[in-house]
Amino acid sequence: MQLVDNPVNKFSNILQNPESDVIKKYISIFELKSLNTSQSVQALIDNFENLDNSDLLKHEVTYALGQMNTDFKYLIKPFLVKVLDTENEYPVVRHEAAEGLSNFCEEDSELLQLFQKYSESNINEKKYGLQFAGTREPAAPFEIEEIQSVKLLSELLNRKYWEKTNNLFRHEICFVLGQISKNANESIMQLKETSADQEENEIVRHEALSAYSSIADDKEFLKLFVNDPSRIVRESAVVAVGLIDYWNNK
Structure with missing residues (x-):
């Protein structure tokens, strides 16, 4: 009974279910984000490939992870680096991974070196995403x-x-x-x-x-x-x- 009542399991099951529509999956992503626990972080990571190749949903997962507690950097950072490094991933998903990583880059020389590498990328969505590094919300350079x-x-x-x-x-x-x-x-x-x-x-x-x-x-x-x-x-x-x-x- 405890497993059924566990909200992480509930929303994870929706993401895993091929019969779940895009609306339910979208809502589940942000419910997991709002839980903001190591378990909900892991659920988002584990279900990234259970999204029926939806670039929209993958984009939202990478966005959500980039906004979560920096205490979970040890989980989030390697995953977003992997997404950023995946050449056949949709450009805007990789851009969102880059933007999410920028939220975890303070005093992290490894990430800063990675950003330097990709700032010269010929994929604009990724290249320009790195120029917004250091913010907790995606935004153009004005308030x-x-x-x-x-x-x-x-x-x-x-x-x-x-x-x-x-x-x-x-x-x-x-x-x-x-x-x-x-x-x-x-x-x-x-x-x-x-x-x-x-x-x-x-x-x-x-x-x-x-x-x-x-x-x-x-x-x-x-x-x-x-x-x-x-x-x-x-x-x-x-x-x-x-x-x-x-x-x-x-």
């Missing part, structure tokens, strides 16, 4: 409070400026736009346009959808993407719709 100003927001949303940035930077801009409470209408318009732009990089579109769902309770718009050709985009849409229902029923 949420700064971007609340109409002037800075207008600069970020300027199409000419937008087109000059790389995929990762646009991904980070979308993340930040989803954190803004003021001037939300301008953010919403940009996030909707980015989500719908089939010529935009799928990682940027994924983040735009996720950010949009955090500031707009608009299931009908999100449903437009549940059959998108890009798996990470359609799974992001499915998860966003599912989370709206999940929180409304809590």
Whole structure:
């Protein structure tokens, strides 16, 4: 009975079950993150390969691990290094591993040497991820409070400026736009346009959808993407719709 009641086992079983949908698995990842124990860390690591090759879910696991207690560095560090070193892993998953590792790099010369090696990588999602080292949250190099100003927001949303940035930077801009409470209408318009732009990089579109769902309770718009050709985009849409229902029923 104790095993059944154990929350780590409960959420781990959901991740292991091939019949579990992407919404349940997504929620389970963040339930394990919130438990923040060595057992929940190990469960996330052990289930990384039980995610039906979903780049979205693998991305979320590496993100979650990077945000967990540094007391578990002995578990998290070798796993994220392995992900970062896996050449056939999806670039944004490796980027998230790099960003997660940066949270454990203080006074760690081994990690700093690793970052130096990959900072010269030709994979932008990984290369630029290392330039954000040392933060506990993924973010572009400006503060949420700064971007609340109409002037800075207008600069970020300027199409000419937008087109000059790389995929990762646009991904980070979308993340930040989803954190803004003021001037939300301008953010919403940009996030909707980015989500719908089939010529935009799928990682940027994924983040735009996720950010949009955090500031707009608009299931009908999100449903437009549940059959998108890009798996990470359609799974992001499915998860966003599912989370709206999940929180409304809590």
